[in-house]
Amino acid sequence: MSDIARPDKGSVAINADECKGCGLCVISCALGVLRQSDSLNRFGYHPAVYAGHGCNGCGLCFYACPEPGAIAVYKRAAAPRATQPELVAA
Amino acid sequence: MSEFDILHQRAKCFYDSFERKAELQHQTHYCPGCGHGIAHKLIAQAIDELGIQDRTILVSPVGCSVFAYYYFDVGNVQVAHGRAPAVATAMKRALPHGVVLSYQGDGDLAAIGTAEILHAANRGEPITVFFLNNAIYGMTGGQMAPTTPLGEKTTTTPFGRNPWTEGYPLHVSEVLSSLEAPVYIERVALGNNKMIQQAAKAVRKAIANQVQGLGFSLVEILSPCPTIWKMEPADAQKWVREELTKVYPLGVFRDKTKEAQPRPAPVPAPSLDELPKIFSAKEGRPPALAPAAPCRRTVDLRVKVAGFGGQGVLMLGQVLAEAGLDAGLEVSWLPSYGPEMRSGTSHCHVRLSNHEIDSPLVSRPNVLMAMNEPSLRKFLPAVEPGGWIFYNGTSLPEGAMRTDVTFIVQPFIALADRIGDTRAGNMVMLGAMLEATGLLESEWVASALARLSKSERWLDLNRRAIEFGREVIHREVSI
Amino acid sequence: MPKQLIKGNEAVVRGAILAGCRAFYAYPITPASEISEAAAYYMPQAGGAFLQAESETAAVNMLYGAASAGVRCMTSSSGPGISLMQEGISYLAGSELPCVIADIMRGGPGLGNIAPEQGDYMQVVKGGGHGCYHTLVLAPDSVQEMCDLTTLAFELADQYRNPVFVLADSFIGQMMEPVEFPERAILPPPPSWAVRATAETRKNLITSIYLDPDALERHVRKLAAKYERAEAEVVRFEQVETGDADLVLVGYGIAARILKAVVRLARAEGLRVGLMRPITLYPFPKEQIGDLARTASAFLAVELSTGKMVEDVRLAVNGRKPVEFYGRAGGSVPSAEEVLGVIRNIAERYSLVRGQSPEVAHV
Incomplete structure (x- = not known):
């Protein structure tokens, strides 16, 4: 986990309804900020969830994910602001 | 979200929702991890x-x-x-x-x-x-x-x-x-x-x-x-x-990305008005002419031309048909088709008529042009009484005789040697046929030859061969 | 434009190009190869695509591609090659793609020979591929029709979004007759459903797969309605002296040309014989043949096969009158005199009337 005091370089948003719980994003993440949820989504998969902080915006999870829109990756804008984004994480 | 820029998201060329899919239109049909x-x-x-x-x-x-x-x-x-x-x-x-x-x-x-x-x-x-x-x-x-x-x-x-x-x-x-x-x-x-x-x-x-x-x-x-x-x-x-x-x-x-060249662009298409012209220029042949003086005689010519492959059987028939076209007649030309095109026997059916031609197959010829003995024997019985038989030989073979038809027997191919090329034997035979039957004017045949001859040299040879053939039946020719 | 003496196989290509065909894909096979050869010569000059495919299978799928792109396209082959194309023809029909296929029939089954036969009737007219589809089938009996029906085939293919066959035999393909070609060439605009690599056509989809049974049934019924419409609109035939005919001959292609001579010979003997020549084999002129069954005493189907089209004649006559069959196969072609002999025999068996009908005067 990254240092909370420093703002994250990136962020990740996972659309739980598009996730089939394959876990490839989880193993793709060197920082370990993704995991599979203990709960099931409405299709019976354990969707991936973002820990909420620690992402560096590398985008590897995006490429590991077979679904077109299940993962979106963000990087910090040029002029960073103080607060973390409110990301959708079901 | 404003302090973050999007880095990776659903590609624009994916549909937002997969409406061609019957159900679960927001996810793929692929298995997890596929x-x-x-x-x-x-x-x-x-x-x-x-x-x-x-x-x-x-x-x-x-x-x-x-x-x-x-x-x-x-x-x-x-x-x-x-x-x-x-x-x-x-x-x-x-x-x-x-x-x-x-x-x-x-x-x-x-x-x-x-x-x-x-x-x-x-x-x-x-x-x-x-x-x-x-x-x-x-x-x-x-x-x-x-x-x-x-x-x-x-x-x-x-x-x-x-x-x-x-x-x-x-x-x-x-x-x-x-x-x-x-x-x-x-x-x-x-x-x-x-x-x-x-x-x-x-x-x-x-x-x-x-x-x-x-x-x-x-x-x-x-x-x-x-x-x-x-x-x-x-x-x-x-x-x-x-x-x-x-x-x-x-x-x-x-x-080879660095050295590869793009495929050359195709030749631009002609305009639609110009397009039909591509058909008239093939091999530099002059186009067929509308007949200047159409044939006024009653014609019902049913010809069978037969011989060995290489004797110019198909060409003979084609010149006849083309000449008929120039005479304003209905014509058809039908080759026997098969491996015999390259060896063995070959024959074609030619019809010229004032009327629409029903069957292009000639089963009862009124003219048989036989370039060899097997062809003569094969088709002789089918010739209509009163018909003509042109046979390439010095004399009729034994047993190949009928009294109700007219025979013209000449060594046409050998005679062609006199005009310089035995390959024009078919045209000598055609000349004899045209002269004997008196069916077609020389001008029609000349324009047909002009379209069909491979070169000027062949055109000249074919013309002379036909003229020679016309002469042959008027005189005794010995070889 | 003066008439030109030309081979049937070349007339197909000229007719096709004048009708806007700009893609030709085929694999050589005797006796259809002259079509490829003529296409190889003319298509590039017309700004179209010509390619000798690696197989008939590839060729028919190239048609699938060209048709998907909205280009008028055609192929040519003969029996063995048509057999190989059947998979692709089913896909073309299923995806509603227009194209023209010229089949210059040869002897079969198997390698058979290269002489004329009409043995492809079933695989072409009844559809040799899988699924509920038809191909429209036009059967020329002259070189002029090789041109004219090829042109018509492109119109019908577009109109019905369906493959259309020009079904001929090696005699019609190889023979030369004078042809008058259309003076003007046409090039219809690409259809709106085509996939043309443009923003306007980006949403278009060509496919034949419908996983849901209800969806597939809807699709198949749509095709069936189309064929029903074709049956009402497209039927073509030629009748020769059928008005007072006691015996109606039925034949197509080169067989019909022989039968035209047979009608002349039979009439000269006082036999009231006529000819019904189907020009469209699908849709088959079944109503017209049914009408003739009211006035004629008997039918004689003549084919260069052991009896294929005769089944359609029997369905059309529907038991009302006897339907006889005479066929030659393997490349043998009956002479007019030979068929006349068959007719004399039939005339005797059925006690057909000799002599002219009083109502119909022959000029």
């Missing part, structure tokens, strides 16, 4: 980056990716099993500005479609092929693929793939790289982050090549199939990385 989804994503991203969404045509195969058109918001064509390269070939030739992508699995490309991919590659079709190799038949439930590694158990190799019975894993990239034409062939894998990044580069390059007009590009993608392999997605990815890459080494097998 490599198709990743490959789709890499292709979609390249299409976005190259700005070619409107120009792209995706040719979907038979296999799990049969429904690729659910997802890609590009022109979509779904095709028969293995035939995508043939379809893509014609689409690209019809739409050179298009970016035609053929997406095929290992059964599609490497088994049933081997002829199509090999020849499309060999022609250097400027298309892009993505070959998804997961070493198994996924959609049909786990049968052996041509790319299944040795020893692997599948539903159709229950004891493991045995090289003595099933042969060896087929190395498509290596095979295609033995061809001259392909511009770019690389094998990549979806085995880990690094491999996927390399795959992304290869996919983009293969499409960019086509955008630049360069020739055939193919990317073989080693891809996980967790469901049929009966593995967890993470294990399947590992198996791609650690096992499949041993059978199928990764790397660039062909890269």
